[in-house]
Amino acid sequence: MIRLAIKSLMNRRASVLLTVIAIAVSVTLLLAVERVREQVQSHFANTVSGTDLIIGARTGQTQLLLSSVFHIGSMTNNMSWESFEDIRERPEVSWAIPMSLGDSVQGLPVVATTKAYFEHFKYGNKQALEFSQGSAFASDEEVVLGADAAEKLSKTMGNDIIIAHGSGGISFSEHDQHPLTVTGVLQRTGTPVDQAVFVTLHSLEMIHSGEHEHSGHDHHNEAPADSISAALLGLKAKPLALRLQRQINTYEKEPLTALLPGMTLQELWKTLRVFEQALTAISAMVVLIGLLGMLTIMLASLRERRREMAVLRAVGAGPGTIFGLLLSEALLLTVVGAFSGLLLLYGLQWSLAGVIQSQTGLILSTTWPGASEWWRMALVIIVGFMLSLIPAWRAYRQSLADGLTVKI
DSSP states (O other), X not given: OHHHHHHHHHTTHHHHHHHHHHHHHHHHHHHHHHHHHHHHHHHHHTTOBSOXXXXXXXXXXXXXXXXXXXXXXXXXXXXXXHHHHHHHTSTTEEEEEEEEEEEEETTEEEEEEOTHHHHHXXXXXXEEOOEEEEOSOOSTTEEEEOHHXXXXXXXXXXXXXXXXXXXXXXXXXXXXXXXXEEEEEEOOOSSGGGGOEEEEHHHHHHHHHTOOOOOOSOOTTTOOOSEESEEEEEESSTTHHHHHHHHHHTOSSXXXXXXXXXXXXXXXXXXXXHHHHHHHHHHHHHHHHHHHHHHHHHHHHHHHTHHHHHHHHHTTOOHHHHHHHHHHHHHHHHHHHHXXXXXXXXXXXXXXXXXXXXXXXXOOOOOOOOHHHHHHHHHHHHHHHHHHHHHHHHHHHHHHHHTTOOOO
């Protein structure tokens, strides 16, 4: 039966090819939505690891998380350096990383911080940052680049960089009187760290204050900033996080916000779930349209194929054989279309990986299809099979009515 179905489909290769392409493209869209959703969620979850609390001026928790970790958006207010020092000196705090944000280099975010960032910041499964070239800054005239930032800026060890005021690709002014020298390039992490340019807090303050002299001293541990955008905290014991969070959220000296990164990420995904469901629904409708196209082509061809059916009846094929032939054809079309869609997904992912990474910083890993993707492909095949019952039943009824009579 399958061999007969293949020969029948080969005789109508033009319409069959169009049907397979329509199904393949729709399945690619359906699988791509699921794969991007899973990998983006994993990407976000792996961006920061080992950080127990993130603190900043009073604002929404999602905004603080996106700004401090993902470098998306900006903070409208800062927290004072005195408040940061007060919190850093608390007995439950093991380490603290201050950060000032808001400047950029050719659209790449500038993160002003201390050496503590390279010592304590972790990503993925508590992986530490490592250098592919050089080391952390040793003075206020030095800068460290993420892997993508080094490639985009075409900078390497010893090159100078000019910091611009403004973020998100909008630079209001360039501080060309204070060029900084590249002394380190980080290894690729697959996180927003790759897109960042790191300088010392004192260096950024010096640039903004308009100082012309370069001290050359190791100021970055003193960090004489008046205020900072946010800080990452590591605690001596994780159970202390909730208590310290309440204390910071009710801080008397100034209004502050403290968040637990894991919980805030979960809230963010809950907020975005409606958009995920909408994208899935749209892609499912596209798949259904592709399968309906297959159904339409099969129904339209039934009248033209009455002579073919009559010949099959003449050589001994019964109505059940005709029914099975139509089912086999539709099943073959759906299966070939579904697996062609999977291959097309891998092809697009492989060819566009570099563009996606350079534009978004997101690394889409080429992995074997997960359980959810196999279930989606199986559902497509099942729906295609069910739709094929309609033309198969009509062909069965026509073969019973026509017998050996050929109608033209």
